[in-house]
Amino acid sequence: MLVCTKCGRTFDEKFLLRCTCGGTLLVKRHYTSFSPRNYLDMRRYIDYLPVDSVFLPKLTPAITPIVKDSEDLYLKLDYLQPTGSFKDRGTYVTIAKLKEEGINEVVIDSSGNAGISLAAYGLSEGIKVHVFLSYDANKEKISRLSALNAKLHFVDGDRMKVHEEAIRFSRDGNLTYVSHWMNPYFLEGTKTIAFEIYEQIKLPDYVFIPVGSGTAFLGIWKGFKELIEMGEIESMPSLVAVQAEGFESLCKRSKRKNTLADGIAIPEPPRIEEMKQAIKESSGFCISVGKEETLASLHWLRKRGILVEGTSAVTLAAYWKAKELELIDGVSLLILTGSAKNF
Ligand SMILES: Cc1ncc(COP(=O)(O)O)c(C=O)c1O
Ligand SMILES: [Zn+2]
Missing domain, CATH: 3.40.50.1100 (Rossmann fold)
Structure with missing residues (x-):
């Protein structure tokens, strides 16, 4: 069923964007155990997707690699999808x-x-x-x-x-x-990022995610929550919401503008309350980064052969900033969400 995040009203699983009260909706199903199928692509999680599998598109999204950069830094290359982004x-x-x-x-x-x-x-x-x-x-x-x-x-x-x-x-x-x-239904797809992380490296301490409207952020939150509900894990990593200066919705709005991250230039996302809840529930935080740090991150990534857009590079800039401010201590995973459109 669909559940309203504001008033709790429930609906049948139709294609519906909002509740009659204006609240946003989430799919709610009860899964009792986590047993991925044998497919080596997104169909691995077919039993956790709220659609009849006969309607699934032929172009199946990939399971994306996780690269270990150092003992405490991992990168998930989610820009390696058919059209170049986690979308x-x-x-x-x-x-x-x-x-x-x-x-x-x-x-x-x-x-x-x-x-x-x-x-x-x-x-x-x-x-x-x-x-x-x-x-x-x-x-x-x-x-x-x-x-x-x-x-x-x-x-x-x-x-x-x-x-x-x-x-x-x-x-x-x-x-x-x-x-x-x-x-x-979009979040039902992005939640598979959490399933993959868990299967690939178990649980990092922090996951850094670029946040505009929150489809990656909330999907990952939902994926980890379902793993908890299935009794597969006890707690989830701290989710770090990464935003761009001048376009913040969760962090304090800056006067300076970071124009290198067009994908997260969304000052008033409809699912803002859910994102605040996800930060609270996961003991995460929000961090905003500027243009210079984003450029430095793009450069650092390019030198490693990682060709992503500014909207993805912000996660590295945020990781550096969080380290400098001593906000993190442990293993971090950055979600690299979109490929470079030119380089
Ligand atoms: C590459 C990339 N990363 C991250 C995001 C942020 O996604 P969301 O708006 O769902 O938070 C976008 C959105 O367009 C994007 O294109
Ligand atoms: Zn409602």
Whole structure:
């Protein structure tokens, strides 16, 4: 079933973005034990995905490698997904749910990676995808979207204006809006990151995750929570929410702007209360980083052959900052979420 995070009302598992009270929704199922299948891709966790497996897309997301850099630093290369970002995990489950409901035309607003992922999966599964984005969106991302046959709608305004226009268009045209910011099925896909971490290295002390709308952050939280509920683990790692200066929603808003992380430039995410709860429950914290530190991180990663975008490199900048401020003591894992679009 779906449960409202605000009032607790429950719904059948339909494609639904919000409760009647306006609250966001989460999928709630009862799993009694953790026994992954033998597949060596995301189908490994098929029994924990709330969709009928016959509808799962043919393009299956990967199980991504974890690289050990030192005794206390690990990197999960989640940018090695079919369309170059972790978003494919959420899209995979979302597309299956849309197919189950016979929906073949959808609307999304995205600064890039979520739109690219939906466009690619939509193209391969016969679902028409409208993408709303701002005129100043990354040019490389725009050309990828065009190559994937997405119907592009440019909006004059900031990220929140793009969001409003996408909602208006879908309402006027009676089309399904599949915002990854709210869609509960998206988190069902991203939760598999936690399952993989657990199978690959057991439990690090800290997991650093870039946070805009929170789909990676909340998915990872949900994945670890389910492992606790299944009796597989006793507690979860501390989840560190990494944000960019000038666009913080959890950390204090800075005056300076870090413009190198467009994927997390989301000042008012709808799932903010859930993110605060995830930080509290996991004894985590929030940390915000600037442009110079992000550039230094991109450079450090590139020297190791790791070609990611600024939105991913912020996790390394945050790790360095947390070390310097003596906020961490133990093993840290950084989630590298998106590939470099140019280098
Ligand atoms: C590469 C990358 N990392 C992280 C994020 C942040 O994801 P979320 O907005 O779900 O917190 C995004 C979002 O677009 C992204 O593109
Ligand atoms: Zn409600």
